[in-house]
Amino acid sequence: MICGLSGAVCQEPVVNIKTGHVYEKRLIEEHIKTHGNVCPLSETPLTLEDLLPLKLSTLATDMAPPSKATSSIPSLLSALQTEYDAHALEMFQVKKHLQQTRQELSHALYQYDAACRVIARLNREIEQLKERNQTPQVADAVQDPWDAVSAHVAARAKELAHYRKKERRVEEITKNVAAMNSTATHTLHQSDKPGVLALDIKEHRIITGGNDKDAKIFNTQSGQIEATLSGHSKKVTDVLFHPNADVAFTASADKTVKLWSAGSSERNYTLGHTFSGHEGSITSMSLHPTGSYLGTSSEDGAWGFFDLGTATLLKKVAAKASEMLALQFHPDGAIFATAQSDSTIRVWDVASANEVAKFEGHTKAVTALSFSENGYHLASGSADGLVKFWDLRKLKSVIDLQQDAPVHAVNFEFNGSYLGVASNKAVTIYKESGKKNWDIVKTFADHQGNVTDVKLARGLEFIASTSLDRSLKIYA
Template identity: 35%
Template sequence: MFCSISGTVPEEPVINRSNGQLFEKRLIEKHVQETGKDPITGEPASLEDLLPVKTNKAVKPRPSAATSIPGLLGLFHNEWDALMLESHQQRIALIQSRQELSHALYQQDAACRVIARLTRERDEARSQLENAVAVARSDLANGKRTAEVEGEEEQPAKRAGIPAEVSSEMLEHSKALSKGRKKRIMPASLATPQDIEAFSLISSHPLHKSTKGGILSIDVAQDNENLLATGGADSVVVLFDREASRIRASLTGHTKKINSVKFFKDSSLLVSASADHTARMWRANEDGSYSAAHVLTDHSDEVTAATLHATGSYFVTASLDATWAFYDIETGTCFTQVPSAGAGEGYTSAEFHPDGLILGTGTANSLVRMWEARQSKAVARFDGHKGAVRGLSFSENGYYLATAADDGVKVWDLRKLKNFKTLEAPAGTAAGAPLAVGFDFSGQNLAIGGSDARVVGVKQDWAALFSLSAALGNKGVSAVKWSHDSRHLFVGSTDHNLRIFGGDASAMAS
């Protein structure tokens, strides 16, 4: 057998075995002589380029297992088993790899959550430290720290009663408000009953930590409707920017739950009443933070309510120690502390009448009392409730008073000094006493909070306009507050979330 140097070995032609190699050699030589080209590649070639190639004529015999059809089937079966075993092992390896990847992803997600929680706790701790430092400086400036160091108990100053000039100011302001109220024009943007019927949940914000008691009080700044203050069972006052959907400040210093928060003339000053027997006045700093301007320690039991006088210059706190105290905002001075008119009447709620001369209080033993604030004199008493009176709200026109206790919400006519309407929970509502009531600015809509959460219309014969229960599930309502134009209702629930209801569902927060 021959092949050319430049080409490949040609395929052996099928010829007689005895003279096949010689015949093949001659054919190749003849082709090269006649054409001068390699018969395989077609490249130029000569006889000198041809080299003899020796091949082994012996052929390796087939194994005995491959010489019959059963043997071949056995080989194929073995190869198939080996292939399936290899495929099975690869599948097991794939499943193990997926499990390891899933475990790694879970670990990475858990690590991210832990990092986020630690970062949040770090920021909160820094904020608490800053507020604690500010409170300590304020206490030191007020002389409280010196008394604590010396082991002396701070003694309340002697109270001479409400000064004559303050009483005159209250009277003149009341006359002006009463005269102007008859000519009061409702703003054009005020929500109509149809708007309230179309309310829906716009957004929900978890502002406080504790789920035991949740948000107990809400107030809206008079000069900025987007700024809300909430008091929670976690002993923290939170200032929330509704427009930006963020917490602007967290005020710490109280050691127990916050029962009431109130803004004063503007958002630069607010008061909080706590179960730690104190009330605190918070003043805004230049950097936007808040610090304690005054720590009021006149009460000997839980401070349950704080309410602002119509002048914007004075406020009252009420306590379970069966006294209410009248304060000056600028100095934090307590002008008078008035004991209860009856034995054991610890106060659970309090609110000033819109004109500012009447103070309404609710007691732990089911009574509602009206006080002439200037003279600190009880002038009326409403009976009929069962259980502590937890909520109390005057209508803006000054005609009605709504109170909430274990037996539902009662509406009182202040002109006739009698109860003319009782709003009980609808049938099928989960058991639980109302915790909050609130008239809106128009005095035409009343929000009720508790296990039964709804809005009723005064001119609709006190019928329900909107129910909050579907959006809240089984979460009770412990605080309600209207926006100035009644187009939003701010609801504090027992699950520490601030929920905002309104008619613009497109503003749903993410």
């Protein structure tokens, strides 16, 4: 009998009762002692109890094994084959052990690297704590100013939300919009660069901005220009009145916003601050309900948040998608919306400065935005000729108003029951007739050029629109 380990004739043969392999007793016992209870050939569990001794005849046990020198060629080949198999088995075991060692080494190196990173982080934190303990005043001085803004905005948003839900009273509109007509046309801006691009209303005064780089403040009662605001190097793209102070804002393609103060005389506006920080033309601006901050949108794809008192750019965030064509604060001031050239509308949280929602539904650039005063809906106008109403509670579009041409401006009346839309050369006034119904009550087609902006005075005392035909028209 030939040993499965040595390939030689067994002197004390034993057989594995599970697999039938035959081994030299001393070799298999040494293998089990060295490598554990595993069969060397089948790699199945093997113990000494599984080995059964074999008895040979006296002739077989007394006979010495034949020497290799006297063996036949077939016997020699068989012995060589057995020895080769033993070496192959040993090589397999060595490779298996090498692979296991490599895995253990790789795991150990990973743990070492992780431990080094943790130690480095802890060392940095320890150094930072030491610095804070040594210079507490410096740490307080470099506190992020946005934290104070967030607290101010959150407090004001809570007050306004309570007012809207508990104390707000809807003012009844007594004006007959269908009977309104164009009552006055004023050409306020220079003729060498025609076009009035934006307007805003405050009581009986209107501010307009034009391609001629100037802004004009017009008194509808006297029919006279009260002030001309000159200072921009490029066209004025948006204008705005402060509701509680005699202050006006002008935004321009020269990448700046200017704050103008009337001082002691409404006709003597002087430049107070210039807000800068954008890398592209300012497309729109909106005053935060606190009255202390100004939001801006720009063709550089970012929105800016400015402190009016210091003219400081407190925050600037890019949408990383497209140009921003409009920006509007929610009546509570906790969120705001931006209109994008990639046909989307993005809603942002003021406190975190993060995007919290994205409205998709337009097929072309979104050009205009307006929140309803109750804070439940957002109206958007687009170059695709659609005005869409978005429900901010359900985060989806609920109404579509089809126009015949790209929409340039949308504006809710203060009470939220009327909406003005500027498209092509016309101004269309819609009235809410149901939860999901808005009907056309009047269309003004008096302009000779594309209408650029429309605003509805509070209580619909009058409606004003501007156009590329250089005119400001008033409807009453």
